Amino acid sequence: MKxxxxxxRTVWMQGGVVRMIHQQLLPHEFAIIDLPTHRDxxxxxxxxxxxxxxxxxxxxxxxxxxxxxxxPDGAGFEEYLARGAETLRRxxxxxxxxxxxxxxxxxxxxxxxxxDAARRAAVAEAEALxxxxxxxxEAIGRHGADLIxxxxxxxxxxxxxxxxxxxxxxxxxxxYAAARQGKRVFVYADETRPRCQGAMLTSWELQxxxxxxxxIADNAAGFFMRRGEIDLxxxxxxxxxxxGDVANKIGTYEKALCAAANGVPFYVAAPxxxxxxxxxxxDDIPIEERSPDxxxxxxxxTDAGQVCRVRIAPEGVQARNPAFDVTPAQYVRAVVTxxxxxxxxxxxxxx
Ligand code: MRU
Numbered sequence: 001m002k003x004x005x006x007x008x009r010t011v012w013m014q015g016g017v018v019r020m021i022h023q024q025l026l027p028h029e030f031a032i033i034d035l036p037t038h039r040d041x042x043x044x045x046x047x048x049x050x051x052x053x054x055x056x057x058x059x060x061x062x063x064x065x066x067x068x069x070x071x072p073d074g075a076g077f078e079e080y081l082a083r084g085a086e087t088l089r090r091x092x093x094x095x096x097x098x099x100x101x102x103x104x105x106x107x108x109x110x111x112x113x114x115x116d117a118a119r120r121a122a123v124a125e126a127e128a129l130x131x132x133x134x135x136x137x138e139a140i141g142r143h144g145a146d147l148i149x150x151x152x153x154x155x156x157x158x159x160x161x162x163x164x165x166x167x168x169x170x171x172x173x174x175x176y177a178a179a180r181q182g183k184r185v186f187v188y189a190d191e192t193r194p195r196c197q198g199a200m201l202t203s204w205e206l207q208x209x210x211x212x213x214x215x216i217a218d219n220a221a222g223f224f225m226r227r228g229e230i231d232l233x234x235x236x237x238x239x240x241x242x243x244g245d246v247a248n249k250i251g252t253y254e255k256a257l258c259a260a261a262n263g264v265p266f267y268v269a270a271p272x273x274x275x276x277x278x279x280x281x282x283d284d285i286p287i288e289e290r291s292p293d294x295x296x297x298x299x300x301x302t303d304a305g306q307v308c309r310v311r312i313a314p315e316g317v318q319a320r321n322p323a324f325d326v327t328p329a330q331y332v333r334a335v336v337t338x339x340x341x342x343x344x345x346x347x348x349x350x351x
Contacts, residue, residue, distance in 0.1 A: 001162040001176075002208060003030055009134065009166050010055045011062065013126065016069050018062045020050050023163055027204035028301045038066035038084050045091040045098070048195070052164020053238045053274055054133050057097025061126040063088050064105035068122035073115050081106060093286040094247055094324045096239040096276045100350060101129050130166045136271035136338035137168025144174025144234070144269055144336040150183040152231045155221055157190045158249035159201035160236025160269065170236040170269040172205060174336065179211055187213035188230060190221060192249060194294040194321060218251050222258040233259050234336075237270040244329030244344025245282025246270075250322055256331035268327075269336040272350040282326035292319035 001008065003021070011020040018035040024047075025031050033049060035041045041063035044050050050059045067084030071077045085102050092098065108125035112118040148154065154175060158164075161172035168176065178185050187206055192198035199215045206213045216224065224230050233255055239247040246252075246268050259266040279285050296313045313319065329344035339348050 001167060001205070009130070010052075010163055011050055011059045011166060012130065013062045013065065013123070016066065018044075018059065018066065020044065020055075020059065021163065022049055023051060023201065024049055025307075026163075027200050028307050038063045038070060039087065041066060042087050042091050045088070051197070052159060053095040053097045053236065054137065054165030054170065054271065055163065056092065056095045057101040057273060058126075058130045058133050058166045060088050060091075060098040061101035061105050061129040064102050064109075065122040065126040068105070068109045068119050071115075077115055077118075081109060092288055094238045094288045097271075097273050100273045101126075104129060133165055133271065133273070134167035136273070137162065137165045137170060137173050139338035140170055140269050140271065140336050141168055141173030141177035143338075143340050144267070145177035145181055145183075147232065147234070147265075147267060147334075147336070147341065148174055148178040148183060148185060149231070152178075152183070153186045153188065153229060155188045155190070155224070155230045155233045155255065156202060157198065157218075157221075157233075157235050157252050157255055158192045159197035159205070161202055161205040163201050163205060164236060169205075170271065171234045172202065174234060174269065175211065176209055179209065185211060187211060188221065188224060189213055189215050190218045190251065190255070191215055192251065193218055194298075196298070197249070221255055222262075225258050225262040225264050230264055232265045232267060234267045234269055237268050237274050238324055239279065239285050240268070240270060240275045240335065240347065241279040241281050241285060242275075242277050243281045244332060244335070244347060245285070246327045246329070246332055246335075247282060247285045247287070247324050248327065250325050253325040253327045256327040260331050265333040266327075266331055267334055267336060268332050272337050272339065272348050275337075275347055275350050277349055282328060285324075285326060287325070288323040290321045290323045292321050295319035295321050
C-alpha cells in the first residue's frame, strides 16, 4: 500500500537485513528501521516496532532466515538454529502466524542438503511466506468486499490493515477493496486502548486511502450500535481455534456481545496461517499479558510537536493489561480467509 505516495510493504528483507516500517513512531513520523540480526528482529517483535499477526509472522519468518544465515558452519549449526527459533518464539505468545512462520522456515532449512542450501532455502521460504501473506490480504479483500454494501457503516477494532500484514491487511482489506469498487464506506475505528492501534494506525491507514472514518472511544461502539448507526463489524484475529473461537485484541469480545445484542453481523478476517488446528478451543489459546505501564501511561504528540509519554493514573496504583481476548465462535457470523467466506464450523486448514 502507499505511504507518502510510495508503495511499501510493512516488512521486507534486503541482503540479510530485515527492514520494516517503525510502527511505534506512527502516525507522527514515518521511518524505516534496519534490523541486522535475528536478535534485533526478535526485539522489534517483542517491543511492537512491528505488530499485527500477519506482519509479526512475516518478521518472524525473516528473523528465522537471519538465524540460518548467521549460524556457524559445521558442528554448531543445528544448535544455533534451535536456539534462534526459541528466541523468536519467546517474543509474543498469542499470534499463531509467528509460530507458523518459524516452523516453515526451520523445516525448509533442515530439509536442505547442505549449509549453503539451507541458507538459500530459508531465505526463499521467508520470502514465500511474505508473498503469501500479501496475496492472502488481497484475496481476503476480494471475498470480504461482497459483505460490504454500498453506503455501509463499518466498525473495526485495533489495526488489522496493511500495517498488521505484509500488504493489504485482513479486516481493512475488504474495506479497501469495496472502496476501490466505488462503494461508499464509512468506518468507525475504535481507539483501542491501551496502545491505541485504532486511533494511531488504522486512522493513519484510512486517511492514506482517503476513506471516510471517525475514531471513537472503545466504550462508544455499543452506543452507536444501539442507535442503528453501525451496519457490520469486521475485525482481524491473532489465532483461531479448531472450533472457531477467535482470539483478537482485547475488547473484541465486548464488541461481539454488543453486536449480538443489537443484531449487527460480526465478521472476522484472517488468513489460514492464523488458524491453529492444535488449539481445540479458545480456552487453549495463550493470552499475552503486557506491562501495566501500557495502561498507566499514554503516548502522543504535544501541540509543540513533541512526541512523548505521559502518566494518566495516580502514582503507586496497580494496572492489569491482557493484550487479547477470545470471542466464542457462536458470536462470529463468518470468517473471511484467502479462500472465501466460511462458517466457523467449516474453516479451511492451514498449509
Ligand atoms: O498487539 P497487536 O497490535 O499485535 O494486536 C493486533 C491485533 O489484535 C490485530 O487485530 C490482529 O493481529 C489481526 S491483524 C492481522
